[in-house]
Amino acid sequence: MNTVRKIDPLSSVSEIVNNDYRTAEVFRKHGIEYCCAGKWPLQMIIESKDLNAAEVIKELELSIHPIGIPRSLPFEEWDIDFLIDYIVNIHHAYLKKALPDTREQLEKFTEGHHKKYPALTELALVFKSLTLEMLPHLQQEEEIIFPYIKQIAHAYETRETYASLLVRTLRKPVENVMNHEHESVNKILAQMRQLTNRYTAPANSCVNHRVTFSKLLEIDTDLAQHMHLENGILFPRSIEMEKKLLFL
Structure with a gap:
């Protein structure tokens, strides 16, 4: 079809x-x-x-080709390695391109429209802070957090003898990401929603205004799904494995 x-x-x-x-x-x-x-x-x-x-x-x-992700995908049942690879190849890859591109687009638009729409100046600053926070965060996950979780999953499945030492040495980064860094991102998203009236462009706005807000909504939606997969599924599973491995 x-x-x-x-x-x-x-x-x-x-x-x-x-x-x-x-x-x-x-x-x-x-x-x-x-x-x-x-x-x-x-x-x-x-x-x-x-x-x-x-x-x-x-x-x-x-x-404009429609590409949808079925809501019924059994993320909770996926192998840890596969779930991590999905997050990296879908969500991280998207954000690495979308964040800097949209920041540039928003800042250019703000330059010519901030007098008519003063809130754009603050919005551009808030989005800049999101970009500056997220890009190093993605790198940290890919270089430190995710390889560690894959090690934990492997040690848990094979009941490796070194597992408890590994957990005692490196368990804090996972909890820190889940409890602090993602909370900071959620606060920034809340600011963006407030400043844009939940990404609703004014009735008399130009095409570029609506395009910019639609792109911000797209990023917000992606981040919500991204953080659900990490905070709601991946990190709790890894923390539960950590707790069990401490007693091996």
Whole structure:
């Protein structure tokens, strides 16, 4: 079954972005204005920039291709190694690109609109703090926390004799991430929701305003799922294994 949504080359660029904010990233890549100057048909803009129409339209259609994660996936039953690999390859990979790209987009938008929307200045600062906190956090998890949890899981499954020493040496980082670092991220997300009225752009806002808020909502949604997998499943399982390994 073909579920690819089609892009009409006779639609205006602004109309295409209004229909799905994800297309904005493709237009930015090709230097196509999609906000106030995006009233011309896509086909006309492509021809004026001497771009390959088929390639641009294909990129746009891929950007809006529906990709959903079933809510019924049995995350709780997954092998620890597989769950960690899923978090790294899905959520970490997404955030490593989305956070710096969206920070740049938000700061550029704020420069031209902060007088009309003063809250944007604080929002940009709050999002900057999220980016500066999350990127080192992801690195710490990938280089320290996750390899440790994989060691713990292996030691637990094989009842290795060194397990209790390993736990006594390194158990604190997992609890610290779960109890402190994620709490800090949740506070930042709460600030963002308040400053954006839960990512609702003003009625008279431009296309770029709505695109920016939609991207912030996308990041918020991803982080909620990401932290649920870690705080609700991965870390409690590892801490429970740690407790049992202490008595081997």
